[in-house]
Amino acid sequence: xxxxxxxxxxxxxxxxxxxxxxxxxxxxxxxxxxxxxxxxxxxxxxxxxxxxxxxxxxxxxxxxxxxxxxxxxxxxxxxxxxxxxxxxxxxxxxxxxxxxxxxxxxxxxxxxxxxxxxxxxxxxxxxxxxxxxxxxxxxxxxxxxxxxxxxxxxxxxxxxxxxxxxxxxxxxxxxxxxxxxxxxxxxxxxxxxxxxxxxxxxxxxxxxxxxxxxxxxxxxxxxxxxxxxxxxxxxxxxxxxxxxxxxxxxxxxxxxxxxxxxxxxxxxxxxxxxxxxxxxxxxxxxxxxxxxxxxxx
Amino acid sequence: xxxxxxxxxxxxxxxxxxxxxxxxxxxxxxxxxxxxxxxxxxxxxxxxxxxxxxxxxxxxxxxxxxxxxxxxxxxxxxxxxxxxxxxxxxxxxxxxxxxxxxxxxxxxxxxxxxxxxxxxxxxxxxxxxxxxxxxxxxxxxxxxxxxxxxxxxxxxxxxxxxxxxxxxxxxxxxxxxxxxxxxxxxxxxxxxxxxxxxxxxxxxxxxxxxxxxxxxxxxxxxxxxxxxxxxxxxxxxxxxxxxxxxxxxxxxxxxxxxxxxxxxxxxxxxxxxxxxxxxxxxxxxxxxxxxxxxxxxxxxxxxxxxxxxxxxxxxxxxxxxxxxxxxxxxxxxxxxxxxxxxxxxxxxxxxxxxxxxxxxxxxxxxxxxxxxxxxxxxxxxxxxxxxxxxxxxxxxxxxxxxxxxxxxxxxxxxxxxxxxxxxxxxxxxxxxxxxxxxxxxxxxxxxxxxxxxxxxxxxxxxxxxxxxxxxxxxxxxxxxxxxxxxxxxxxxxxxxxxxxxxxxxxxxxxxxxxxxxxxxxxxxxxxxxxxxxxxxxxxxxxxxxxxxxxxxxxxxxxxxxxxxxxxxxxxxxxxxxxxxxxxxxxxxxxxxxxxxxxxxxxxxxxxxxxxxxxxxxxxxxxxxxxxxxxxxxxxxxxxxxxxxxxxxxxxxxxxxxxxxxxxxxxxx
Numbered sequence: 001x002x003x004x005x006x007x008x009x010x011x012x013x014x015x016x017x018x019x020x021x022x023x024x025x026x027x028x029x030x031x032x033x034x035x036x037x038x039x040x041x042x043x044x045x046x047x048x049x050x051x052x053x054x055x056x057x058x059x060x061x062x063x064x065x066x067x068x069x070x071x072x073x074x075x076x077x078x079x080x081x082x083x084x085x086x087x088x089x090x091x092x093x094x095x096x097x098x099x100x101x102x103x104x105x106x107x108x109x110x111x112x113x114x115x116x117x118x119x120x121x122x123x124x125x126x127x128x129x130x131x132x133x134x135x136x137x138x139x140x141x142x143x144x145x146x147x148x149x150x151x152x153x154x155x156x157x158x159x160x161x162x163x164x165x166x167x168x169x170x171x172x173x174x175x176x177x178x179x180x181x182x183x184x185x186x187x188x189x190x191x192x193x194x195x196x197x198x199x200x201x202x203x204x205x206x207x208x209x210x211x212x213x214x215x216x217x218x219x220x221x222x223x224x225x226x227x228x229x230x231x232x233x234x235x236x237x238x239x240x241x242x243x244x245x246x247x248x249x250x251x252x253x254x255x256x257x258x259x260x261x262x263x264x265x266x267x268x269x270x271x272x273x274x275x276x277x278x279x280x281x282x283x284x285x286x287x288x289x290x291x292x293x294x295x296x297x
Numbered sequence: 298x299x300x301x302x303x304x305x306x307x308x309x310x311x312x313x314x315x316x317x318x319x320x321x322x323x324x325x326x327x328x329x330x331x332x333x334x335x336x337x338x339x340x341x342x343x344x345x346x347x348x349x350x351x352x353x354x355x356x357x358x359x360x361x362x363x364x365x366x367x368x369x370x371x372x373x374x375x376x377x378x379x380x381x382x383x384x385x386x387x388x389x390x391x392x393x394x395x396x397x398x399x400x401x402x403x404x405x406x407x408x409x410x411x412x413x414x415x416x417x418x419x420x421x422x423x424x425x426x427x428x429x430x431x432x433x434x435x436x437x438x439x440x441x442x443x444x445x446x447x448x449x450x451x452x453x454x455x456x457x458x459x460x461x462x463x464x465x466x467x468x469x470x471x472x473x474x475x476x477x478x479x480x481x482x483x484x485x486x487x488x489x490x491x492x493x494x495x496x497x498x499x500x501x502x503x504x505x506x507x508x509x510x511x512x513x514x515x516x517x518x519x520x521x522x523x524x525x526x527x528x529x530x531x532x533x534x535x536x537x538x539x540x541x542x543x544x545x546x547x548x549x550x551x552x553x554x555x556x557x558x559x560x561x562x563x564x565x566x567x568x569x570x571x572x573x574x575x576x577x578x579x580x581x582x583x584x585x586x587x588x589x590x591x592x593x594x595x596x597x598x599x600x601x602x603x604x605x606x607x608x609x610x611x612x613x614x615x616x617x618x619x620x621x622x623x624x625x626x627x628x629x630x631x632x633x634x635x636x637x638x639x640x641x642x643x644x645x646x647x648x649x650x651x652x653x654x655x656x657x658x659x660x661x662x663x664x665x666x667x668x669x670x671x672x673x674x675x676x677x678x679x680x681x682x683x684x685x686x687x688x689x690x691x692x693x694x695x696x697x698x699x700x701x702x703x704x705x706x707x708x709x710x711x712x713x714x715x716x717x718x719x720x721x722x723x724x725x726x727x728x729x730x731x732x733x734x735x736x737x738x739x740x741x742x743x744x745x746x747x748x749x750x751x752x753x754x755x756x757x758x759x760x761x762x763x764x765x766x767x768x769x770x771x772x773x774x775x776x777x778x779x780x781x782x783x784x785x786x787x788x789x790x791x792x793x794x795x796x797x798x799x800x801x802x803x804x805x806x807x808x809x810x811x812x813x814x815x816x817x818x819x820x821x822x823x824x825x826x827x828x829x830x831x832x833x834x835x836x837x838x839x840x841x842x843x844x845x846x847x848x849x850x851x852x853x854x855x856x857x858x859x860x861x862x863x864x865x866x867x868x869x870x871x872x873x874x875x876x877x878x879x880x881x882x883x884x885x886x887x888x889x890x891x892x893x894x895x896x897x898x899x900x901x902x903x904x905x906x907x908x909x910x911x912x913x914x915x916x917x918x919x920x921x922x923x924x925x926x927x928x929x930x931x932x933x934x935x936x937x938x939x940x941x942x943x944x945x946x947x948x949x950x951x952x953x954x955x956x957x958x959x960x961x962x963x964x965x
Contacts (some may be wrong), residue, residue, distance in 0.1 A: 035401070093396065094329050094397065095592060097396075097400065098588070098592070099589060101534075102589050102592075103589075104585075105528070106582050109577070110578070110582060112572075112577070112581075113572065113578040113579065113582070116572040116573070117573075224404060227401055228405075231398070231401075260416065262416055265412060266409050266413070270409070273390075273402055280393070
């Protein structure tokens with residue numbers, strides 16, 4: 001039983017990182033609607049930026065800030081330089097997807113070029129695990145969970161109460177309609193990418209800490225787990241993404257108690273495939289409303 | 298030739314086979330598959346497991362099976378197992394997923410397989426992988442183990458693959474698969490089982506990938522899970538994009554360029570500092586940039602997909618009978634026998650008797666219609682009674698609902714819809730609607746926006762499944778059947794905006810509309826291409842006639858996507874004529890059509906009807922409907938509230954209230 005509770009504790013940490021990585025993806029996919037294969041590279045960029053800063057100043061908070069900024073810069077530039085020019089030609093969705101694959105290839109290998117393929121590790125003050133009720137967590141674990149809660153709350157307030165959040169929801173609903181009512185859709189999309197990157201970069205920093213070592217494929221290795229959480233919660237539903245992250249995070253860590261830990265990703269991928277087959281719009285999806293003429297199969 | 302060059306060539310040839318596999322999946326069928334290299338791996342592992350000698354691996358993992366199967370057995374098993382695995386993955390993932398989700402699902406599958414094989418040591422030796430696989434003929438080669446004779450085997454395999462795939466691409470099967478890529482909804486509407494076609498393409502691609510995998514294992518003589526990361530699949534994509542998606546020659550050239558050329562050139566980039574991976578990194582950044590550049594400047598690749606040219610001469614030949622006769626001939630789907638490519642139209646009198654003329658029935662459909670008349674009359678009366686009862690019952694709540702007039706001249710009902718209901722969330726788009734369309738009639742379907750007309754069309758044609766109610770077409774219950782099955786019964790539809798297959802030529806669009814009669818199989822495409830071509834010649838001649846009739850013959854080799862809006866409408870009519878339906882649902886055929894063309898449209902619809910095709914048409918242009926239709930059905934709020942001629946409807950207060958009241962009655 002106590003093992004199970006320990007599993008829940010680790011699950012909460014994993015779920016926190018996963019939520020920070022998934023919510024921005026889901027937000028971006030609701031507004032800009034691009035299945036982003038390079039999302040993992042935004043995380044990687046954040047992790048490496050934090051590493052560089054931490055090497056120089058040995059300050060974990062400045063390192064986190066660097067991760068946020070680097071993630072934001074990568075996502076913003078990827079949209080501004082690559083995706084937006086293509087999107088103006090209104091290509092098929094798959095072409096945009098393929099472009100993000102190319103972007104992933106480029107970013108990942110630029111990182112490989114500068115940092116080599118060797119594993120790097122953050123220099124962190126040692127932090128012994130504490131018993132917190134039934135859980136066994138380090139200070140960094142607690143920081144991770146708290147940070148996730150704060151960021152999720154901030155995203156909620158942003159979406160619900162700011163003009164930008166309202167505009168985002170309008171663009172998500174119908175880009176054309178938003179444009180007609182005087183919202184600059186392209187600008188909203190640019191800012192959404194920036195926000196996406198800021199949060200994802202931070203998630204990359206936490207992922208780097210939790211996995212212990214950095215490699216150029218850090219984020220890509222995590223990508224499908226992120227997609228699993230996003231799809232489980234319903235792509236384009238930031239709140240669903242939080243719930244999806246919680247489910248996937250707990251499922252992975254708890255399953256690791258019963259089957260070899262190396263299979264815990266298989267659990268996530270299995271849930272991903274299952275969701276897509278049974279409820280492709282996510283487990284919280286409302287029934288479809290409205291029948292467009294000539295519906296496709 | 299030095300051993301080094303032989304090695305490069307062998308790599309290029311084997312990877313070309315793998316690119317051809319991707320070309321089937323992505324180039325032909327438009328399946329965004331990220332698992333390609335997983336199927337290559339399956340082929341490689343199967344080959345290895347079957348051909349390895351016992352204990353070729355050092356202890357403690359000495360190889361257990363040691364089957365020592367011959368090369369060819371290993372290769373064939375690799376092809377079969379990889380194809381079977383594709384069938385399983387495809388059957389699951391192709392079911393109903395969006396294109397991008399399909400890609401993600403295949404990626405998940407590939408990663409699961411890599412994880413499982415990496416962990417599973419007894420058969421595949423986990424992350425260590427297998428090595429020591431036999432390479433045929435290598436001992437005989439003067440160049441040693443990496444030697445030239447094996448290159449010969451690979452070249453032969455590539456040639457066979459290339460020729461078989463080219464033959465299939467040009468066959469009706471290849472055309473049908475490409476139509477699915479271009480617009481799968483249109484493919485469904487013309488009776489194609491889209492799911493099955495996609496699955497077949499996926500399996501075919503898997504078989505070719507398995508062949509590539511077996512050769513790869515035999516060439517490298519070692520294989521482990523690091524050899525097939527998703528990145529390998531992306532490099533194959535890059536080869537295909539650059540060479541030309543859909544073009545087999547382009548695929549081979551692209552592979553040599555990306556996998557051999559770029560690889561070799563970046564070998565000479567000096568290593569940066571102590572970074573042993575700098576060469577790889579620069580190469581992959583370069584390839585990423587090339588993908589972006591080619592998609593920006595030349596999205597179809599250096600060698601774009603070849604257009605299937607129709608080489609029949611446009612001029613010459615006797616003036617053949619017109620659309621009407623063609624329709625009459627096509628409409629009855631007389632079995633076309635005999636190998637001689639005689640246009641079916643020549644067997645029909647040039648001027649088919651107009652529908653109103655009494656006299657001998659122009660074809661079997663007519664005759665059977667007459668036979669069925671009596672029975673159907675009773676049916677219609679019963680239906681009318683039911684309708685009257687229902688109307689009386691509901692009249693209390695909903696005064697607009699009027700019964701079908703009992704005394705109308707009753708032809709046999711071709712289409713009978715009863716108590717049909719379809720809700721989207723809380724909105725009942727179609728709500729207990731009943732309607733009946735007489736065989737051979739030209740019937741209008743009107744109603745205000747949101748009345749449920751388009752949903753009704755979607756329900757009848759199978760693009761939506763009803764929640765309850767029945768749809769009977771020529772005596773068969775069809776509700777809930779798949780659209781392609783309904784289309785194959787002879788109930789076809791058009792769409793509000795024409796749905797052509799944009800990347801295929803006008804002629805190919807026509808050929809895809811003609812009934813397939815079991816021609817679109819892989820086997821026939823591979824084994825009897827000549828016979829298929831002969832059979833198709835008839836269709837080509839007929840298609841030519843129809844295109845001539847609508848004035849598109851000169852554009853027959855143009856991609857249909859290049860046509861103007863009006864031309865697309867005309868093509869749609871020509872396609873329907875070639876398909877020869879017994880009943881056709883037209884969804885706003887007048888939408889976005891200029892007045893001159895509108896007249897033309899009316900003519901085409903009339904000639905369709907006079908050829909014996911039953912027409913049910915949604916339209917907002919009331920004068921147009923009045924000039925064409927025998928009678929008109931009115932829908933409002935999801936139900937059919939009245940049926941009658943336009944003048945009868947104008948006298949019906951509830952109809953005027955629901956619909957006509959919104960316009961100036963004098964205009965109607």
